[in-house]
Amino acid sequence: MIQTFSTENFHTLCDTLAAQDRALDLILKTHGYPPMWTRPNTFESLVHIILEQQVSLASALAALNKLRDKIKKITPERLLSLTDEELKACYFSRQKMVYARLLAEAIQNKTFVPKAQEKLSDSAVRTNIVALKGLGNWSADIYLMFVLRRADIFPPGDLAAVNALKQVKKLPKDVDPEKLLSITKRWQPYRSVGTMMLWHHYLETRKKPSAAGEKIKKAISL
Incomplete structure (x- = not known):
């Protein structure tokens, strides 16, 4: 069965992951829910x-x-x-x-x-x-x-997601990529939601309260 996320279940899935993973729970408590970044199929x-x-x-x-x-x-x-x-x-x-x-x-x-x-x-x-x-x-x-809003994707080639994961898990910069993948496998079948929480952390910790951070968020969702 194809697993997707939607506006109806997104926050619930964030809560589910936060209950399973202390690092994701801290992201949620510190920054709130991430935006549900989506784009049309065009x-x-x-x-x-x-x-x-x-x-x-x-x-x-x-x-x-x-x-x-x-x-x-x-x-x-x-x-x-x-x-x-x-x-x-x-x-x-x-x-x-x-x-x-x-x-x-x-x-x-x-x-x-x-x-x-x-x-x-x-x-x-x-x-x-x-x-x-x-x-x-x-x-x-x-x-x-x-x-397509598929719920169980982690992009190992995305530096922002990878670096955020290393940061929240307090891992060394040269950690084995397989170690990172093993961590995200614990989020199955909602790895996409976990990734969005990582991106949210990445953006929130790097922006100043200005239009710059909003511009980056807008760029993701467009």
Whole structure:
């Protein structure tokens, strides 16, 4: 059965994990409930994920907003109509131009159908995502969590989540990655919710009471 989270059960799942894990309980008591970060199942959301690769959330959001300003609605057809120079002016690197165009073509020719992913297992969705050039396991994790709201995902390639886990568990920086995965396995079948609690801790402990922290949160959820 496909496990998902929703506005109806999100806080309950946070409470369930907090009751099982003292570190998560402390996050909840210190920072409150995390935002339930989600995105619609659209081409735009997938482009956003591409733009987020190996750059700051703020930089990715700036590129996405620039693209929105240029073509208004982000669709495969409109993105494919842009020249290299126009995409570069929207802060796309040459590599990300290639990835976004190939994604647009895959959706146009129906080799990848976003709506169809909603009925597939997590592993099947992952297989379909990583088959797209430029989209790897981290992209699949973000898509599964934010877009499909799958409840049991932990992204080992996400530095913010990993560093937050090391911090709340008081682990050394060079801890074995398998140790981290073994910790998150205790949160099954709600690892996505535990990850959002980690992100919440990461953001709250690094921001000042200013618009900067809100901008980062907005970048995640858009």
